[in-house]
Every structure is written in structure tokens, then in C-alpha cells.
Amino acid sequence: MALTVNIENKGKEAFITLAGQLDSAAAPSFRDAVDQVFAQPEKPEKLIIIMNDLEYMASAGLRCLVFAKQKAGATVPIVLSGVTEEVYETIEMTGFHHSVEIVENYASNA
Amino acid sequence: MEPLTVPATLEELEVLADFVIQAARTAGLEKKPAYRLRLAVDEIATNIVTHGYQEMGLTGDITIYADMDEHSLTITLEDSAVPYNPLEEEEVTPEELHKPLEQRELGGLGIFLTLRGVDRFTYERMANINRNLFTMRRPPQSQPVGDAKPQE
Known part of the structure; x- marks a missing residue:
């Protein structure tokens, strides 16, 4: 069990793909990816987090999303794509679904 | 299942997670309750490691x-x-849960998820031991996995 984190830039959109288990030990690698995305000279206009293969997310993962939202600012939307039912339950219970876009399968505009 | 003792570090928490997943399967819990139980145990174990041991400069074990x-x-x-x-711990308020993310407090969500996720949570302090108990109801007539006996 571990977390795999991949970053990809497509035009003005940044994608972070998470797979595996996002627990407190793994959270720093997601946080680093968020940091990296917003440290680019040209700040992305949208951050899409692909979660189809994310089997587990603890509150440490939620704190990374708060961090991402703070980095992104009000004008850069964050999209969660392919969230599993169990992870979605956590997102909904904690009210995070009010602050991010949730889509089944993100279709890029880029 | 035999109890298991691991060093209290974040890296070892996945061993506890595996233990909970196995126990939930044996008890016949459905997918969602099994996930909530695993989440609850993981959140409290994370707090034990960080607040109970590391921030106090202590090392030790967790037994499950x-x-x-x-x-x-x-x-x-x-x-x-x-x-x-x-x-x-201070409870996360409904107002807090409706705030936009950028205005959120970072703490308290783990315990909130724990208390919302399990059927019963109890804490006891016995001598010098902290004991956290997480209880889930089993579905009616659940059979342990591997027990092939048909239900009469």
C-alpha cells in the first residue's frame, strides 16, 4: 500500500493523478505535488485531481485540498475527477464538495 | 485475530489498516462501514503517533x-x-463545515470523521495506558469469510 502521485500539464490546466492510499504518511507527497504545480512560472488556470484509482483518503488528504485551495486562490477552480463512493462520502461529510467541482470524468477543454 | 503491536510511527499505520480491513472482512461488514472503521482507526492512530508520542519527544508502540x-x-x-x-477535542461546528476551504481550520476533521463513522467510540485511561475502542454493528446473519457452512 502506498500512494502514487503524477503531475501533468496540458496547456493552462494542471493535472495531479493520485492512486493508492492517501494516509498521513503519504500526504506530504501530494502536498509537494500541489506546491510544484503552483510554483510553475505560468500559474495554471485550473487544477484537476484525478482520483479514479485513489482507494483511500484520510483527513490528511483533506488538509492537502485546503492547502491546494489556498495556493490556487479564488479564481483557479479545483476539480476532483472520478472520486470513488467511499472517498466521496468523506468529502461530502466534511462539506468539501461546496468548494471544489466534482465530476465523473473530466473532459479537458485544452 | 491475534493482537498486533507496531512501533508508533506514521509509516507503520498501514499495518494497522491491513489489520482492520482483515477484521472487517472476517466480521462480514459491508464495504462502506468497513471503510469508515478503517478511516476512524487510522485517524486516531495518526493522532496517537503525532500528538501522543512525537510532539512529546516520546517513542513507543501501538497495540491493536x-x-x-x-x-x-x-x-x-x-x-x-x-x-x-x-x-x-473541540468539536467541528456545522458553521465550520460550510466555510469555503481557504478559510478552514486545519484540525479536528479526523476526530469528526471518526465519531461520525463508527457506531460507538469510547476512550479509557487505565493506569498508564490510553485505550480507544471502535465498535461497528455486524450485519444480521453475517458469516465469517471462509466459513462455507450454509445458513439453515
Whole structure:
């Protein structure tokens, strides 16, 4: 069990793909990816987090999303794509679904 | 299941997660309750490691137990870190849960998810041991996995 984190830039959109288990030990690698995305000279206009293969997310993962939202600012939307039912339950219970876009399968505009 | 003792570090928490997943399967819990139980145990174990041991400059172990009867499964975590009662943490308010993310407090969500996720949560301090108990109701007529006997 571990977390795999991949970053990809497509035009003005940044994608972070998470797979595996996002627990407190793994959270720093997601946080680093968020940091990296917003440290680019040209700040992305949208951050899409692909979660189809994310089997587990603890509150440490939620704190990374708060961090991402703070980095992104009000004008850069964050999209969660392919969230599993169990992870979605956590997102909904904690009210995070009010602050991010949730889509089944993100279709890029880029 | 035999109890299991691991060093209290974040890297070892996945061993506890595997233990809980196995216990939930044996107890016949459905997918979602099994996930909530695993989340609850992981959140409290994370707090034990970070607040109970590491922030106090302490090292030690966490022991995990699974106890089952026909009605429920109880997972117990025991540690010898400083007294730490999760129920004494300030509760996350409904107002907090409706705030935009950028204005959120970072703490408290783990305990919120724990208390919302399990059927019963109890904390006890016995001598120098913290004991956190997580109980889930088992579905009616659930058969342990591997027990092929048909139900009459």
C-alpha cells in the first residue's frame, strides 16, 4: 500500500493523478505535488485531481485540498475527477464538495 | 485475530489498516462501514503517533486488538503515550463545515470523521495506558469469510 502521485500539464490546466492510499504518511507527497504545480512560472488556470484509482483518503488528504485551495486562490477552480463512493462520502461529510467541482470524468477543454 | 503491536510511527499505520480491513472482512461488514472503521482507526492512530508520542519527544508502540461477537466488531488501540482523550477535542461546528476551504481550520476533521463513522467510540485511561475502542454493528446473519457452512 502506498500512494502514487503524477503531475501533468496540458496547456493552462494542471493535472495531479493520485492512486493508492492517501494516509498521513503519504500526504506530504501530494502536498509537494500541489506546491510544484503552483510554483510553475505560468500559474495554471485550473487544477484537476484525478482520483479514479485513489482507494483511500484520510483527513490528511483533506488538509492537502485546503492547502491546494489556498495556493490556487479564488479564481483557479479545483476539480476532483472520478472520486470513488467511499472517498466521496468523506468529502461530502466534511462539506468539501461546496468548494471544489466534482465530476465523473473530466473532459479537458485544452 | 491475534493482537498486533507496531512501533508508533506514521509509516507503520498501514499495518494497522491491513489489520482492520482483515477484521472487517472476517466480521462480514459491508464495504462502506468497513471503510469508515478503517478511516476512524487510522485517524486516531495518526493522532496517537503525532500528538501522543512525537510532539512529546516520546517513542513507543501501538497495540491493536479485534474482538467480535455475533452482534458487533470492536477494534481496540492501546498506547502508552501521554493521556490523550479524543473526545475532549473541540468539536467541528456545522458553521465550520460550510466555510469555503481557504478559510478552514486545519484540525479536528479526523476526530469528526471518526465519531461520525463508527457506531460507538469510547476512550479509557487505565493506569498508564490510553485505550480507544471502535465498535461497528455486524450485519444480521453475517458469516465469517471462509466459513462455507450454509445458513439453515
